[in-house]
Amino acid sequence: MIDWSAFTPWSSLAGGLLIGLAAALLMLLNGRIAGISGIVGGIIAELRNGLRSPGELAWRLAFVAGLLAAPVGWRLFQPLPAIHIDTDYPLLVTAGLLVGVGTRYAGGCTSGHGVCGISRRSPRSLVATAVFMISGFATVYVVSHLLGG
């Protein structure tokens, strides 16, 4: 059953257009894919490899700094939208580990596969997106409806 009271078509569509624009700009100007797990994973890899390519580290850190600064900048103009995190700590840690391991094995997440990969019409990314969407739907079904969370 659709919860129409929670449906925010215009802000969600506008936000999606901004995300698409950001991904387009990173490709057009820097020749790179705006995949968050890949960018963050690259920072970890670079730190481990003993900073062999500082330029690689720099743009990735700058991108992450931009993500972190977004809510700070937002607050200068208007109150931040609600961020509700009801998950308890053990589950949060489990989820974080799964997202970290899973996205690196899959070589991408919602942004790298879901937005950029599908935009490139990559069958590999289409499969990844279908799998994590179905997996996400199934997980919520089990947690909220079978376990009665």
Place this chain on the structure above:
Amino acid sequence: MNRQILVAFLVGLLFGGGLLLSGMANPAKVLAFLDLAGAWDPSLALVMGGAVAVGLVAFGFFGRRERSLLGAEMRLPTRTAIDKPLVFGSLGFGVGWGLAGFCPGPALVALGAGEFKAVVFTLAMLVGMGLTIRPQSGLKQ
């Protein structure tokens, strides 16, 4: 290179703003989208739709350039294999996404907003990534 670092920061800012505006940075809204059998909030389908609509045009027209507009080498993915790491990795990612409602980008934005639980999630995610980085997924160069 300095211009590209500035671009990366501004693009990160824009991306984060998009996540906030869309509602995707709010795990409760993400979980409501993933809850097909409950009180379903379809909003996030429009986030994906909007982003991909812009992306299809941009990558369709400019994705085959040799150099970026700032003269950088184009480094687009070359892997096409639909293999076990792709499928099982995505499966695990989907479970984590469904448990907390966070994927990597929104977690960083919520962290920037000062949410302590986002700090915990992100640290666990970084540990997971650190455990997983394989030699071939390291940076080329």
